[in-house]
Amino acid sequence: MSRRTEAVLNTKREKWLHAFGSPCHLVMGDRSTKGEELEQLAQAELSRLEAKFGSHYPESVVSAINLAAGTGAYTELDAEGRSLFGYVSALWEQSNRLFDPSTRVLRECYNAAGQLRATEKQLQGMLKLVGWSALEIGERGVRLPTRGMVINLDNCVRPYAVDSVLKLLRREGVEHALIEMDREAASIGKQPDGA
The missing domain is CATH 1.10.3980.10 (ApbE-like superfamily)
Structure with a gap:
């Protein structure tokens, strides 16, 4: 495997999102070119839930x-x-x-x-x-x-929102991700380096 291919496979994307009055930290192992689109989808889902239940x-x-x-x-x-x-x-x-x-x-x-x-x-x-x-x-x-x-219900919707974003990322084929909001955290898989 070339160094360039290996670097693409181990690309980590980090983005700070916002919902329910809290910062939301999203970290993804991105093996595609869809990272920015996935971040936008995650923010859109958080915003949808906040507008619906906030x-x-x-x-x-x-x-x-x-x-x-x-x-x-x-x-x-x-x-x-x-x-x-x-x-x-x-x-x-x-x-x-x-x-x-x-x-x-x-x-x-x-x-x-x-x-x-x-x-x-x-x-x-x-x-x-x-x-x-x-x-x-x-x-x-x-x-x-x-x-x-x-x-x-804001404190109740936060864990629901974290779970909803993870489901969305899984549907989009993400294999490695961490999302943290307030005191809620959830992940998909391990870090791309195996940790």
Whole structure:
């Protein structure tokens, strides 16, 4: 094998992407000339999931659920949304209900330094707006029963997004890759040098 061929086979591509308010590090062993295209596909997938499920996107599924809280209206879920909500519900159950994506509303009770600024009465009122068990998931979709309730799935979507990008890269024939976002990391194969 020529040195030039060997160099092409061992090419490593690194790219910093961004999604869900976090940097995302993508490293691929690229044996093709599609590296830049693969990076763009990865960023597009992250952006798609962020726009679809990100709590800070006004058109997202999560924003629609939050806006409809207390109105009785359901927000429809497609298969991907149902899968994600099933995953989040499983996390909630397996954590003995300690993990709860409906606690976001409690941030209003604390200042930037993490000190309680709400009165006991205000805090008790806010606690009535917390509880994943109150979320209604059914055939018609999802709804929050009480006005003021909100959910935030960003921390749940990150591992899903990492997995989704890996699946995309596998479909594109990538044999060596690492993707890291926040505290989530996953890989395909080993490094091209065998490590």
